[in-house]
Amino acid sequence: METPNSPEAAATHLLDAALLHVAFDGWSDATFRAAVADSGVDMGLARALYPRKGVDLAIAYHKRGDQIMRERLAETDLAAMRYRDRVAHAVRLRIEAVEDREAVRRGTTLFALPMHAGEGAKLIWGTADAIWSALGDSSRDVNWYTKRATLSAVYSATVLYWLGDDSPGHQATWDFLDRRIEDVMGIEKLKAQLRDNPISKALSAGPLKFMEQIRKPKVPDDLPGQMMDRLRPKT
Known part of the structure; x- marks a missing residue:
């Protein structure tokens, strides 16, 4: 997955990447970590966008x-x-x-x-x-x-x-x-x-x-x- 070049794009990439893991790990910290790894988004930015990790991804x-x-x-x-x-x-x-x-x-x-x-x-x-x-x-x-x-x-x-x-x-x-x-x-x-x-x-x-x-x-x-x-x- 191409690395996003803006916070808005990063948020979208993270959510899209998370959906590939939700069926197995739910809206969890594990899904959040997997989404960060798959999307190429910097962990610091990812945590700023979704501070509660899986919960905030579910909300989004x-x-x-x-x-x-x-x-x-x-x-x-x-x-x-x-x-x-x-x-x-x-x-x-x-x-x-x-x-x-x-x-x-x-x-x-x-x-x-x-x-x-x-x-x-x-x-x-x-x-x-x-x-x-x-x-x-x-x-x-x-x-x-x-x-x-x-x-x-x-x-x-x-x-x-x-x-x-x-x-x-x-x-x-x-x-x-x-x-x-x-x-x-x-x-x-x-x-x-x-x-x-x-x-x-x-x-x-x-x-x-x-x-x-x-x-x-x-x-x-x-x-x-x-x-x-x-x-x-x-x-």
Whole structure:
């Protein structure tokens, strides 16, 4: 493999090299060392790009899938689709962006560990946010949170189902996804009915007043570590 000549290229080379070893060693320190050896990237630069070694490689792989999903979704004509079908299509594109199912399986195992569970939840939330943002979601209130929390649950369940699905073309997974989306639509319909019910309005006046104060978070772009994040591959 040709030695990369920039941090961005080095990050991409390392991740590509790691994928050749993940099936055998997982997202581990051993995979990181093998990726460094195979890619020709200097160890110092490699550790600067991926300080937690295998964990950071797994994170980069997940984010690569998010970016592929965004690009494919941007090329899709969504105008003729119902909104629920747009969401289902985006989730499917995200799963189909996976190059290696074993890499996802190993990542699922890694982020199920207590010390990495928070990072895994953050990644799933990020995927849900990427989907809603790509679909043009403009909510800034409590709906920003509820949409992403609901989609995070749907995405997680669908990925776990897909990991064990051997049906032709993974059709069983897409049917499972459609059922989960239908469940969510049922919840949204019930919420709308409750909002229009005078008794429900009276009972929920206090909680709703509080929820009206909730807003989408604003994250500064000058936090420590942001510079290295910009150097890591997005695709």
